[in-house]
Amino acid sequence: MNLREPAQQVSARARWLWAGGALAQVVVAAGALVVVEWVSPLDLPWWAWVLLGVALASYVVVVPQWRYLVHRWEVTDTAVYTQTGWWARERRIAPMSRIQTVDHAEGALARLLGLATVTVTTASAAGALEIAGLDAVRARQLVDELTLKADAVEGDAT
Amino acid sequence: MSDWQRLDRRMLLVHPIREVVKFLPALVALFLAGTASGGAAWHYLPVLVPIALGLLRYLTTSFRIDQGRVELRRGLLSRHVLSTPVDRVRTVDLTSPLTHRLLGLTTVRIGSGTGDDDGALDLDGLPVEVARRLRAELLREAPAAAADDPAPVVDTLRLDPRWARFAPLTSTGLVLGGGIVGLAAQGWNTVGGPRLVDLDDLADGAARASVWIAVPVVAVIVLVAMSLLAVGSYLVSNWDLTLRHSQRSWHLSRGLFTTRETTLDDVRVAGVSLGEPIGLRLAGGARLGAIVTGVDRSERGSSALVPPAPYDVVAGVAARVLGSAAPLTGPLVPHGPLAVRRRWTRALGPVLVVLLLAVVGVVADAAPAWVLVPPLLALPVAMLLAADRARSLGHALSDGRLVARSGSLTRRREVLGTDHVIGWTFRDTWFQRRAGLTTLVATTAGGRQAVTLPDVPLPVAVRLADEAIPGLVGSFAD
Incomplete structure (x- = not known):
């Protein structure tokens, strides 16, 4: 028995969202490096700097693409199924009857790109399912759909 | 019990003492200042302030149980009314610090399992008998009936x-x-x-x-x-720890100075966690905790059932709590050769890297020879660790319960009722995917919020999850 991938892909614009986030992290890291170099020079050979530059650049360029290939989701009448991550992949399945809340969130960059994140929580602190980088309109529909379906199944969600 | 009533009158003794202790630094300062400037009698008057505060605290606190709600009213200047519907009450714990015990009093903490501290309602200072009756009433246990019960309640465990x-x-x-x-x-x-x-x-x-x-x-x-x-x-x-089961719940009481009585509703006991840290395991001991749903996060410690004790005692209690010994004694399915190899690479890898660097350093004459000693000493330790972790790894599905065991230094065998599993997570890194392994996590509302099965072959993990909750994972499998 093997687990198949969830059916739906997130919006292609999500790549820009992740690239933006990665860029912010890289800028902070590079800034810290510049400060360190300025205070006490590290004396790294030139090839170390090149390697570092390549690593940081690929984190901004390659990783968002990788994430986009991994991130998928699916909602059936009885369950929610998500797949996230890149190097470490995480696939989460929650039965509809255990869903407690459905959150809809739009960060600043996500709003510029017309994207939204839907988070489905259960009674376990370790069990939240997050679908990031959804098209904002699609996300609204999904929230309504999930709310209806979660109401339709019986159970007290604990 | 529909009228507002005060807590026990004996709290008139406790509150002023407590307030005096709280104000002690200020009082000592005032007292010292007083003696320094001559020591007139009125310098001792400030002591009356905390005593008066204590009296006011008693007079302004009252509670009632009315129309299906427990309500607690307190405060002089800003009034607080805390209220909880009786049918939401999940836990009723009795705690008696030494002062309370001398006076025959106890504090009743009523929890509704909302997960935050504001949800808890403390009735500080009731006579022990009244508190026990209140607990029976709130937890909807038949009161007094236990007295003429033909089969007397037997202790499941008494501390030795x-x-x-x-x-x-x-x-x-x-x-x-x-x-x-x-x-x-x-x-x-x-x-x-x-x-x-x-x-x-x-x-x-x-x-x-x-x-x-x-x-x-x-x-x-x-x-x-x-x-x-x-x-x-x-x-x-x-001290004097006693665990007993009556009607539909487990009662645990313990403590030498401060005594605590905890009650766990059967419905909320999702499973048990049998911990065998290396020291305990070598000495033939273990400890037991209950995986309890609907407890405040801050009270997670209260779900400990058996403190470190001989393994047989702990396993016996676990079997009684679960109602079957099979999940604890039954065989576990090992996770296969690839999972074992991962235990070895993960334990030996870092040590070998350090050893290699040390060898290179010594050969290149850049480091003294003794740098080889720590990694060489660490090598056998890492090997023992890897072997033990590989041996510990296992899972089973027995009597409607998911059983998982892993770890070496802090080995744990966790048993979780499958009806308490509220979701599955399959987590795998690139290395794990290459080996066809996945880390299966069953999430739950109690205990550590999850039971983890590291490095299970993916098909085995999917089948296990599908057998535990039929139809859920199966609809996404092929």
Whole structure:
């Protein structure tokens, strides 16, 4: 028995969202490096700097693409199924009857790109399912759909 | 019980004492200032302020149970009314600090399992008998009927003080002991210990006796002191521990000075977690916790069922709590050769890298030869660790319960009722995917919020999840 991938892909614009986030992290890291170099020079050979530059650049360029290939989701009448991550992949399945809340969130960059994140929580602190980088309109529909379906199944969600 | 009523009158003694203790630094300062400036009698008057506050606290606090709600009203200037529907009450715990016990009182903490502290409602100061009746009423247990029950309630477990020998073998025991040693050292300095005993003198004496004697002696003294303190704190918190089952819930009471009575509703006991940290395991001991749903996060400690004790005792209690011994004694399915190989690479990898660097350093004459010693000593330890972790790894589905065991230094066997599993997570890194393994996590609302099965072959994990909750994972499998 093997687990198949969830059916739906997130919006292609999500790549820009992740690239933006990665860029912010890289800028902070590079800034810290510049400060360190300025205070006490590290004396790294030139090839170390090149390697570092390549690593940081690929984190901004390659990783968002990788994430986009991994991130998928699916909602059936009885369950929610998500797949996230890149190097470490995480696939989460929650039965509809255990869903407690459905959150809809739009960060600043996500709003510029017309994207939204839907988070489905259960009674376990370790069990939240997050679908990031959804098209904002699609996300609204999904929230309504999930709310209806979660109401339709019986159970007290604990 | 529909009218507002006050707490027990004996709290009139407790509250003023408590307030005086709270204001003690200010009172001492005032008192010292008073004696310095002549010592007139009115300097002692400030003592009356906390006493009056204590009286007011008693007079302004009242509670009632009315129309299906427990309500607590308190505060003089800003009134607070805390209220909880009776049918939401999940836990009723009785705690009696020493002052309360001398007066025959107890504090009733009513929890509704909302997960935050505001949800808890404390009735501070009720007579013990009244508190027990209130608990029976709130937890909807048949009151008094237990008295003429043909089968008297039998204790499932009574603490044997000899089990305290296991206390120094757990990390919590040692940390506790270490903490007390640290506090004592600080107190020693504050009190002026260094002036009474000349440490330099001691140090000189030790130096003359050579380092090779002084260091082991000090280490042994510290170890013995910490062990004694661990044993002491084990006995203080677990003295007279009794675990019994009545009607539909488990009752646990313990404590030498402060006594605690905890009640766990059968419905909320999702499973058990049998912990075997390495020290306990080598000595043939274990400890047991219940995986309980609907407890405040801050009260997670209250779900401990059996403190460190002999393995057979712990397993016996676990079997009684679960209603079957199979999940604890039954065989476990190992996770296969690839999972075993991962245990070895993960344990040996870092050590081998360090060893390689050391060898390169020594060969290139950039480092002294002794840098080889630590990694060489670490190698057999890592091998033992890997072998033990590989042996521990296993899972099973037995009697409608998911069983998972893993770890070496902190080995745990967790048993979770499948009806308490509220979701599945399959987590795998690129390395795990290449080996066809996945880390299966069953999420739940109690305990650590999840039971983890590391490095299960993916098809086995999917089948296991599908058998545990039929139809859920199956619809996404092919």
